[in-house]
Amino acid sequence: MKSMAWLVLLSVALGAQAGEEESTPCDNVETDQQGYACAAFNKHTAERELKAAYDELVQRIRDQYADTAGQATALIERMDAAEKLWVQLRDADCKVETFAGKPGSQAFEAAWNTCIAQRSDERSEYLQSIGQP
Template structure:
């Protein structure tokens, strides 16, 4: 168990270090590999933000509906289904955006990764809005 804890801590440390390294390198880009590194760092940051926003939404359902666990579970199931459908939409939309670029070109994956990061941040803002005021969830 101690090894597992060390491994997890080391993994998080490396993730944060690589993201910080990429952020510093993104201020002045002089070669193409730096751009690719920056896009990857943006994607990781966007994914982390999206996951945090989703977890906050799920926690909101659990806490606000604690007196009715069945209702909480129902809302959480809706959110889970919505998120899965949205992920599929995001991924296929980003593939669609890259159809004009040769799939073997570096720019193809760069465009897809940029699209995924952009859409993930947009979704995180959307989910945060639901968590903040709940207006999107209670309207009929």
Template sequence: MNSVTINLKSIAFISLLTMSGLSYATQDCEKPNNSQQVFECSKVASTIANHVLNKAYKDLISRIREQYLPAPKLGDEYIEKIKKSQRTWITLRDSDCEIEVFIIEPGTQAYETTKNHCAARLTDARRSFLDSTSQH
């Protein structure tokens, strides 16, 4: 990854935090001092990961539509497979995170923090996959 990409991602991350009313987290999440900050940061990480994933998904659909202009039916078939895959992946992600938090008491801050971190981690991996799908 080059520095321009990293800087653009940093700008987008900070912009999203500010737009979401979560700007306090940019400083606190770098070095959280207590469990409440860790919990709040886990929510921020999950929210941002979902936002970035949604953008990657929309970008992928746009790339496919553009690439398959000469064969729109084939493009539509490809998009339907991606939509099905995405729905299946969401179920898998949620199930995997349930496994990760299984031994933690539901409803506790530790449970929610762990689940948020799991979702953010898996969502970021999925975003990478979508970003690499159907590249020129």
């Protein structure tokens, strides 16, 4: 239960990032079930934001290399390869972090979702920084 307490606190913090104005499952988390729902919400939100950050990066690359389409294509191919490797690393790291949990349990799923959300948020920030002036 102690680990669930930190998970709920972390989930609430991540939920606050998801949207200050809209109501989320992370509002007023008081039970394990609510913590689980919040972690799932955060995972889906972070993955959606990661996809948007990646799509924006691809567009920046196309814009910055508009005169040299071959370079744009080569860089996008490298980004695709890097992204696939990063997903493997993220999942491997989260398997390490959730090793002690019982797969299939809500506590495990909440910890997994929280890990995925954290890593995805970090990756989104990184992708947003690439190619910026």
